[in-house]
Amino acid sequence: MHKLDFLEVGKIDQVPTAPRLYQKSCREAHAHFTYNVGLVAGLAVLPGFSFWAAQIWQECSTEAHRQIMGKHRKVPTHNQDTMLRIGLRSRELMAREFNISSDQQIDHLKERTVTFEEVISHSAYLHGVVENLLKSICVQMWGAFEVLCEDVLNGSLCSLPTIFGHVAPEDMKFRSRKAIRKSFTKAFASDPKIDSILSDLRIDASAAIRNLLVHKAGVCDIDFLQDTRGCQTLTQYANITPGTALKFDGPSTFAIVNPIVHLGHELLIATDNWISSKLPSHPST
Numbered sequence: 001m002h003k004l005d006f007l008e009v010g011k012i013d014q015v016p017t018a019p020r021l022y023q024k025s026c027r028e029a030h031a032h033f034t035y036n037v038g039l040v041a042g043l044a045v046l047p048g049f050s051f052w053a054a055q056i057w058q059e060c061s062t063e064a065h066r067q068i069m070g071k072h073r074k075v076p077t078h079n080q081d082t083m084l085r086i087g088l089r090s091r092e093l094m095a096r097e098f099n100i101s102s103d104q105q106i107d108h109l110k111e112r113t114v115t116f117e118e119v120i121s122h123s124a125y126l127h128g129v130v131e132n133l134l135k136s137i138c139v140q141m142w143g144a145f146e147v148l149c150e151d152v153l154n155g156s157l158c159s160l161p162t163i164f165g166h167v168a169p170e171d172m173k174f175r176s177r178k179a180i181r182k183s184f185t186k187a188f189a190s191d192p193k194i195d196s197i198l199s200d201l202r203i204d205a206s207a208a209i210r211n212l213l214v215h216k217a218g219v220c221d222i223d224f225l226q227d228t229r230g231c232q233t234l235t236q237y238a239n240i241t242p243g244t245a246l247k248f249d250g251p252s253t254f255a256i257v258n259p260i261v262h263l264g265h266e267l268l269i270a271t272d273n274w275i276s277s278k279l280p281s282h283p284s285t
Contacts, residue, residue, distance in 0.1 A: 001127045007113045008250030009137060010044040012037075013261050019269065025155030026272040032151055033264050036144035040257065043137050047130055048113030055112070056097045057090070064089035134248040135213050141257040142210035145203070148264045150174040152271055153187055163278050177207045184271075193270045202259040205231040209256055212246065219245050233259065 015034040021027045064086045098105075120126035153172055157164045167187045173179035181198050188194050208227045212218055220240045228234045233255045237246055 001121065001124060002247050002249060004117055004127070004130055004134070005250040006044075006047055006117055006130060006134070007110060009134060009253045009257075010041075010048075010110070010113065010250075011254055012041045012044055012137075012258055014038070014041070015261055016265050021268065021272045022276045023156065023159075023272050025159050026152055026268050026275070028155060029148055029152040030265075030268050033144060033148040033268070036147060037141070037261055037264075040137055040140045040144060043133055043140070045109050045113075046133060047116045048109040048111075051116035051119070052108055052112040056094050060093035060097065061086070061090040063093055131248050134250070134253045135218060137253055138206070138209050138248070138256055139213055141260050142206045145206065145260050145264050146174055146180070148267070149180045149184070152268060153183060156271065156275060157187070160275060163275060177204060188271065188274050191270070191274050194267065194274065197263055197267050197270055200259075200263055201231045202233050203263060204228065205233045206256055206260050209234070209246075217245075219243065 015030070015037050021030060068082065068086050068089060100108075117130070120130060150172075153174075154169065157167055157169050157172070164187060172183040172187070174183065181195075184194055184198055205228060208224060208231070212220070212224050216224070220237065221242050225238075225240070225242065228237070236252055240246065
């Protein structure tokens with residue numbers, strides 16, 4: 001079993017706070033993108049949090065038993081009142097343990113993530129479960145970017161028909177890289193900045209990984225190798241043999257998903273600037 005180094009994927013950046021976005025459609029898309037990236041980042045802390053919570057519960061339930069039962073080791077199974085008191089006291093102690101600063105929580109999560117990975121290193125099943133979390137992070141990050149593209153373009157078409165009168169909303173498609181690029185090129189008149197962002201090969205890498213996981217169960221094929229040729233974020237897979245399942249770890253997953261956070265942010269700013277430049281007066285709508 002390969003080393004997962006799961007802690008690395010916990011370094012996924014939050015969506016940067018945007019400079020003022022003048023267009024309502026872009027502001028709303030930014031809010032949705034921030035939320036969706038947060039959902040992805042939440043998966044990155046799951047192993048550490050689960051292990052931390054289990055440890056604290058064991059410690060707190062032991063302490064609650066000691067406080068209530070004293071020297072008596074066992075609670076009579078028929079004594080429901082005492083069992084309830086121990087359970088309530090355990091939860092009180094556990095809440096107290098979690099009531100610490102954000103920096104302390106992060107330190108605990110880091111430590112428990114590393115420890116958890118050491119614990120599961122001898123179990124192929126648990127190793128696979130945690131590796132699947134990394135795969136889920138890749139799939140969901142592409143979904144967040146796809147939704148961002150749809151939100152910002154459809155929102156702009158609906159709110160600014162005078163600017164986008166040449167575009168039929170039903171012609172805008174978002175379920176592939178090719179469709180997204182074609183839709184934005186048509187709507188934004190081949191704007192160089194927008195086209196440059198959407199032509200970034202890191203977008204191709206994220207989409208190709210998502211497609212391979214969803215449609216091919218993560219097993220490499222010729223199409224994947226051809227599709228990702230030149231993608232620097234996927235160099236670790238460049239020489240993989242078709243028919244081999246891709247292996248995921250924290251660093252490789254981070255390299256795939258983190259650029260999407262920043263490319264999405266750049267796309268929002270570029271589209272907002274383009275729309276604002278077309279308005280005859282104050283850009284805010």
